[in-house]
Amino acid sequence: MTTPSDPLALLRGALGERVDTTPAALHAARADKSGHAAAGVPLAVVHAHTVEDVQQTLRIASATGTPVVTRGAGTGLAGAANAGDGEIALSMRGMDRILEVRPDDLLAVVEPGILNADLNASLAEHGLWWAPDPASRAISTVGGNIATGAGGLLCAKYGVVRDAVLGVDIVLADGRLLHLGHRTVKGVTGLDLTSLVIGSEGTLGVVVGATLKLRRLVPGEVCTVAATFPDVRTAAEASAAVTASGVQPAIMELMDAASLAAVHALLSLPAPTPGASQLTIQTDGPAAGVEAEAIADVLRATGGTVAVSHDRDDGERLLAIRRSMHPAMETLGTALIEDVSVPRSALPAMFDEIARVEREHGVVIPTVAHAGDGNLHPNFIFDAEPDEFGVVEAPDHIWAAADDLFRAALRLGGTLTGEHGVGVLKRRWLADELGDDQWELQQRITRAFDPQGILNPGKVFAR
Amino acid sequence: MTTPSDPLALLRGALGERVDTTPAALHAARADKSGHAAAGVPLAVVHAHTVEDVQQTLRIASATGTPVVTRGAGTGLAGAANAGDGEIALSMRGMDRILEVRPDDLLAVVEPGILNADLNASLAEHGLWWAPDPASRAISTVGGNIATGAGGLLCAKYGVVRDAVLGVDIVLADGRLLHLGHRTVKGVTGLDLTSLVIGSEGTLGVVVGATLKLRRLVPGEVCTVAATFPDVRTAAEASAAVTASGVQPAIMELMDAASLAAVHALLSLPAPTPGASQLTIQTDGPAAGVEAEAIADVLRATGGTVAVSHDRDDGERLLAIRRSMHPAMETLGTALIEDVSVPRSALPAMFDEIARVEREHGVVIPTVAHAGDGNLHPNFIFDAEPDEFGVVEAPDHIWAAADDLFRAALRLGGTLTGEHGVGVLKRRWLADELGDDQWELQQRITRAFDPQGILNPGKVFAR
CATH class of the missing domain: 1.10.45 (Vanillyl-alcohol Oxidase; Chain A, domain 4)
Structure with a gap:
């Protein structure tokens, strides 16, 4: 027998088969891609299909004092979407419609559950794109990108999520629906609650709709500059020199020697020179060719061995090495993927700190960086057995090394997380x-x- | 005799000669450039020179329950900085130092009282600029720009204040100093309080420092396209067609017939064709010339008479007509300068609404627009006698017309204020x-x- 205060019974009464208590669904909701999992399993997964579903769920949660964890595709890297004992996991993945595309106003209105890549495939038919491009774009949702304030590879030139959202509709904890922001380029009516919700990781409300600021697809060629350097510090100095030169690349990715070696092994490419580090840089837009040559000159002056390609497919092949980072890490063990960001001029010093942490803690930390915006992803590699749900927790000595690295980033004027968020990890x-x-x-x-x-x-x- | 709860005595004890109670200072603090003035005069004007001055002022205000109105240069257009009876006017104008310029990290750290134009003159020596360019840039402070979330002419291409601030230091009402934001391009640690403070119009805290995101000066030529159209609706449709064409102008300003006629009269230029409206468009960057020709083609196709100039000085002469708007309005009477913003595709419909409001309310509303971002400045013209302090209040029939216009903008998916703020006016x-x-x-x-x-x-x- 159930009482009116039994949240599961109330949810079932209100939402019927959208309330999922199958063991597979409950266990899947415990974890994201962070390597962390919640303790225990949630009460239920609610698969919301409408705004009203979300409002009903939150009214019941408020009335019964039940915690709610909102989830998109579960691809987060900080544990913010992990739902555990006594909690409702509210899945937004089923709300994935594009409600409006306005090429004349460069905006789209979407539901939060749509995958970033699916949205961009549809927008391309209109000659448009939504610029935020987290490495997870093929598998992550727009709502999740908003909840984390996601970044990506193109941020220095094309901005982060915060630069690309005009408004959000959110449902508050008590079930009320608010429309935040506006459809205009400019707007300063009251406090900017849209920006406050972006990156709030499910703590302020449930995003049920978003008005996105779009860009037109960039015309012209894409040029790719690949450069190798004898060591990572020289590569980092070269990337800082590119930033200081005033030419704005679309993408500027740095891979250290351990990352490069692991990817080459995975892809069966010839082993790179020991210690060698690589910069892969793309330019786009009307001046792409001129900018690529200017960048190549800067890289040569800083000691790089440089190749320039004006072929888009060739460029994709070069970038594929960078994009193979995550599978390559999996060949080394389990990876705790970190996400500090420092002022761009501090990149060489941050790589010195990573080398120090490796030495002092006896850990291996292959690192890639979105060098154009000073955002580093150190991968702390360790061996551990997964639990019954396939989740692996990082051991204490890895967290001690990460702690040392975080504090180094803060000392250099940096921040704990450039694009993954705080979640439970930080x-x-x-x-x-x-x-x-x-x-x-x-x-x-x-x-x-x-x-x-x-x-x-x-x-x-x-x- | 004073008691410990007398705020003026406490301020004098703590801040000495920085506490100004001369009638001229008190009266000046009653009003900004909105045409509104506060009732009565403030207790005192505190001229802050240091963060500690601000903290002391706020500690005294908190202890005595005294309201504080923060002011920059007093150039606001919504009355947010007007200080009246029983209030402390806290002037930040004296804190005007540039503390740090980092060309390698594209950032500067400044005090809030520096004028936008003075900052940009200093940054130009480093080949840098801070993009927000409100029309008041020569006379308004960076702190005031942040408090209002200011826009300007270049926003569609180069962004508004919210896109150009990495962090702010604020003093809370109780005197505590907080450092919000970061020095990095990316950063998602916690809630984005920096964006919340931008545009908060003095209601959340006192901004005592700002870390600004800079750009490099744009290389290459600046091209100017001037086009006249038989009426304002056609000009608005042409500007929407430019936006829809995908070419991004740096500046796209629209002047209606009444604005154009008033400016031509002021500058002793030949009278324009009756009813004629004008678009003045600038392109910059490496593709400026190609973009200007593409825009000229769009404008001709929509019925414009078009002239293109590749000469920077020539372009400045053409833009000078737009920049003479405010003095030209003063020749017509007193102007209530409004600031609605609509989606760009709704610009023609918004001009129809302005014409309707003019007809139905029997008022004259010369209007200019930052057409590239859908932001309109309708100027409601009226005759009124200034009070003893030179301040003029708009009469009721003007407010009734403005009310009608605001509601029309909201119906078109727009917002009450694109860049001036809410203050007391809205x-x-x-x-x-x-x-x-x-x-x-x-x-x-x-x-x-x-x-x-x-x-x-x-x-x-x-x-």
Whole structure:
């Protein structure tokens, strides 16, 4: 027998078969791609198909004091979407429609569950694109990109998610629907709650719709410059020199020697020179060719061995080496993928710190960087057995090394996370970066949205 | 005799000669450039020179429950910086230093009181600029630009203030100093309070420092396209056609017939064809020439008489007509300068609405528009006598016409204010745009920053 305060019974009564309690669904909702999993399994997975589904779920959650964890495709790297014991996992993946595309106003209105790549395939038919391009774009949702404030490869030239969203519709913890932002290029009516929701990792409300700022597909050729350097510090200095030269690449990716060696082995390419590091740079737009040559000159002056290609397919082949990073890491062991960001001029110093952490902690940390915006992904490699659900927890000595690396990034004027978010992985360092006063202020702001604290409790702000 | 709760005595004790109670200073602090003035005069003007001055002022204000109105150069157009009876006017104009310029990281750290134009003159020596370019740039401060979330002429291509600030230091109502944001291109650690402070019009805290995102000066020529059209609707359709063509101008300004006639009279130029409207468009960067010719083709196809100039000085002479708008309006009477923004495709319909409001309310509304981003400045012209302080209040029939125009903009998917802010001028319409639920949520957020409500009370959120 159920009482009116039994959230599962209430959900079933209101949402019927959209409430999923199969063991497979419950277990899948425990983890994202961070390597972390929640303790226990959630009460239920609710597969929302409409805004009203979301509102009903949140009204029941509020009435019963039940925590709600919103999920997209579960591809996050910080554990923010992991749902555990006693929680409702609210899946937005089924709300995946494109509601409107306006080429004349360069905007689209979409539901949050659509995959980034699926959206862009549709937009391409209109000669348009949505610029945020996280490496996960083929498998991650627009709603998840918004929840994390995602970045990607093209950010220095084309911006991050925060630059590409005009408005969001959110459902508050009590079930009320709010329309935040606007459809105009400019708008300063009241506080900018759209920007506040972007990157809030499910703590302020559930995004049920988004008005996206689009760009036209960039005309002209794409040129690719590939350069190898004797060591990673020289490659980092070269990337800083490109930034300082004033030419703006579309993409500038750096791979250190360990990353490069692992990818070459995976792809059965000839082994690279030991210690060699690589920069792969693309230029686009009307001046792509001139810019590629200017960049090549900078790279040669900083000691690089340089090749320039004006062929788009050739460029894709060169970038494929960078894109094979994650599968290559899997051949080495389990990887804790980190995400610090530093001012671009500090990239060489940050690579020195990574080398120091490797030495002092006896760990291997292959690292790639979105060098054009100072965002590094150090991969902490370790061996561990997965649990019954296939989830692997990083051991203490890996976290000790990561802690050392985070603090080094902060000392260099950097930030804990450039694009993955805080989730559960970095919550213990959050107050170190924000300071206690700002940490408390941010918590008070979440309480203005969610007085009961039922939205993604234990994420981001828990210490 | 003073008691410990006398805020003026406490300010004098703590800040000495930085506390200004001369009648001229007190009266000047009552008004900005909006045409609105506060009732009564403030207690004092505090000329802050250091962060500590700001902290002391706010500690005294908190201890005594005294409202604080933060001011820059007083050039705002919505009345947000107007200080009245019983309030402390906190002037940031004296904190005007550039603390750091980093060409390699494309950032600068500045105090808020520096004028936008003075900052850009210094940055030009490094080959850099800060893109936000409100028409007031010669006389407005960076802190004021941040407080209002200012726009300008170059926004569609180069962004607004929100796109150009990496972090802000703010002093809270209780005197605590917080560092918000980061020095990196990417950063998603916690909630984005920097974006929340931008455009908050003095309601959340006092900005005492800002880390600005810079651009390199754009190389290459600047081309100017001037086109006249038989009427304003055709000009608006032509600007929408330029946007839809995919070419991105740096500047695209539209002047209606009344604006054009007034400026021509002011500058002693031959009178324009009656009814004629004008578009002035600039392109820049490596493809400026090609883009200007493509735009000229679009304009000719939509019925424009077009002239293209590749000479930078010639272009400045053409733009000077647009820049003479404000003095030209002063020759017609007193102007209430409005600031609605609509999706770009709705520009022609918005001009139809302005014509309707002119007819139905019997008022003259010369209008210019930043047509590239759908932001219109209708100037409601009226005759009125200034009060003893030179301030003129708009009469009721002008507000009735403005009310009609605001509601038309909202119906077209637009917003009340594109770049001037809410201040006192638009607070009565704020809930119409936000909805009551969001209006209340925004107020709760201000209370998380300022529990006593001493920061700019009566602005933005008062109904």
